[in-house]
Amino acid sequence: MTSITRTLTISLSFSSAAIFIVMLCIVIWLSQKREGEHAICQTAAAILEDATTVGSGRPLTVRSTHKLDELKSISPDLWYVVSDGALANEFGNDRRPELPITLPYNGPFGFSTLSTLDQKSMFCLAVVRNGSDRLVIMIGNARIRFAQIARSFVLRGRLPISLAALAFALTVALGVLLSARFVSRSIARATELALAIDPAAPQGSIALDQVPIELRPLVQALNRSFDEIDAYIRMQRRFLGNAAHQLRTPLTVLRAKIEDVAEPAIRAELVRDVRRLASLVSAMLDLARLQNHAIEKQPFDLAIVTRDVLADLGPSALDAGIELSLEADEGIAIIQGVEAAIRSALSNLVGNALIHARGARHIVARLDAGSVSITDDGAGIYPDVRDKLLEPFQTGNCANDSAGLGLSIVQEIMAAHGGELIMTSAPGAGTSACLRFPEAAFAGRNEASFPGIDAT
Known part of the structure; x- marks a missing residue:
């Protein structure tokens, strides 16, 4: 598509040339009539x-x-x-x-x-x-x-006509330059307003009084598109939340009936399947709640939460033959957020490492300024597989009892907190998942200790 500035320049050039010729003809005609x-x-x-x-x-x-x-x-x-x-x-x-x-x-x-x-x-x-x-x-x-x-x-009159043509051309060139600049700035302003709308919640709209009249039809079309996208997103989130809520009651009933199964092996297999389905439903509820931004941030100590998560998953790590450890400087790491959500994110990362880190013998939680990372010494994963793991319902090993929503929920949790999930891995070099929070939310560290966990 042709540039607006180029089209405007060509159009105004032809128009100004035609106007100058017409004006010259009028001057000659009037001169003839007068003389x-x-x-x-x-x-x-x-x-x-x-x-x-x-x-x-x-x-x-x-x-x-x-x-x-x-x-x-x-x-x-x-x-x-x-x-x-x-x-x-x-x-x-x-x-x-x-x-x-x-x-x-x-x-x-x-x-x-x-x-x-x-x-x-x-x-x-x-x-x-x-x-x-x-x-x-x-x-x-x-x-x-x-x-x-x-x-x-x-x-x-060659000389005066040439001077008049030059002055007219300079005036037109200046007008083209100013008009192109105004059009570019107007489009840039509308673009900034559109980019300011949150893609995850596009219920916002561009105010028509902030754009020129010529761009209002385009802005109105964009606002209508944003409204339709927002309605679709809300519908999908309601469906996900309602479906998860409706599944909880049948699962509870099913769990009670499983206890009546006489065969222990079959009962254990059914309990495992129901537990996996319940985990999936719970994860879907968490995902729907996070996507609706239904969170209320409060200050809490990230170090204490990390210590508690490692302590909770200690027995599972012991059964798997994996050592859990925490590396942190002495101090208190205060961040703004939802403690339960961050606890869930850390549990997901440690749990994924316990399940998917093939050949791992150590899992280390490293607490730095405004971030916490979970690193294992397992076999690692390839980059294409790592990127897919961040998508909902994708797992690194389909044979494991994993819903495939863990990392997706962690990513949603960090997005809701204004942070990010950063994963690094290479085959044979282990995997590291880092939760990085906004620097402004990190209040600092004061002298303290972490009882119950040995820092290495």
């Missing part, structure tokens, strides 16, 4: 002057030119006398009336219209310089087309 015979006199005299040749020792000659032939063809009663003193050249002398002027004529230079001796007609007298010669031209019954007058007017 009348004087304008015809000047034009006809210029034609004859261009056709006249005066040579040393040679007779005065009026050559046949295109303009002179055109003048003769449209002026059937044309007559003229061209003289440079003693020499003269006449045309249509049988139609020439008696003149009040005799040759040679030594009057002043210039153009004038005079009456013939019989006072029945007018003729043009022009005294001009032709090199070193003094050329006297008398013309009668000349008819001039507007195009000839315009051409003569332009030739006589």
Whole structure:
């Protein structure tokens, strides 16, 4: 698609050129109307002057030119006398009336219209310089087309017309520059307003009074699209939340009925399946709640939460033969957020490491300024698999009892807190998942200790 600035420049250039030509034609027409015979006199005299040749020792000659032939063809009663003193050249002398002027004529230079001796007609007298010669031209019954007058007017006024055209072009160029700048700034302003709308909650709209009138139809279309997208997102979130709530009651009933199964092996398998389904439903509820931003932030100590999560998952790590440890500087890490949500995020990360870190023997929680990371020394994962794990219902190992919502929920939790989930991994080098919070929410560290967990 063509650039708006380029289109505007081309359009204004053609328009300004057409306007200048029309204005010039109007000026020539008004000049002709005002000057009348004087304008015809000047034009006809210029034609004859261009056709006249005066040579040393040679007779005065009026050559046949295109303009002179055109003048003769449209002026059937044309007559003229061209003289440079003693020499003269006449045309249509049988139609020439008696003149009040005799040759040679030594009057002043210039153009004038005079009456013939019989006072029945007018003729043009022009005294001009032709090199070193003094050329006297008398013309009668000349008819001039507007195009000839315009051409003569332009030739006589080349300098002022050129200056006027230059000034007009500069004015138009300045107007194009300012207009293009205004259009660009208006579009940039509308773009900034559109980018300011939260993609996760596009219920906002661009105020029409903040954009130019020309952009309002586009902005109205964008606002309508934002409303439709917001309605669709809300519908999906309601469906997810309602479905999860509706599934809780049947799961509770199903769990109670499983206890009546007599076969222990079958009962254990069913309990495991129900537990996995209940975990999925709980994860769906958490995801729906986070997507609706139903959170209320409060300050809490990230170090204490991390310690508690490691303590809660200690028995599972012991069963898996994996050592959990915490590395942190002495102090208190205060952040703003929902403690239960951050606890759930950390539990997800540690739980994923326990389940999916093949060959891992150590899982270390590192607490830094405004962030906490969970690192294992397992087999690691490939980059393409790592990126897929952040999508809902994607798991690194389908054989495990995982709903595939863990990392997606962690990502939603961090987005709701204004932070981010950063995963780094390489085959054979282990995996690290870091929860990084906004620096402004990190109040600092004061001297304290972490009882119950040995820092390494």
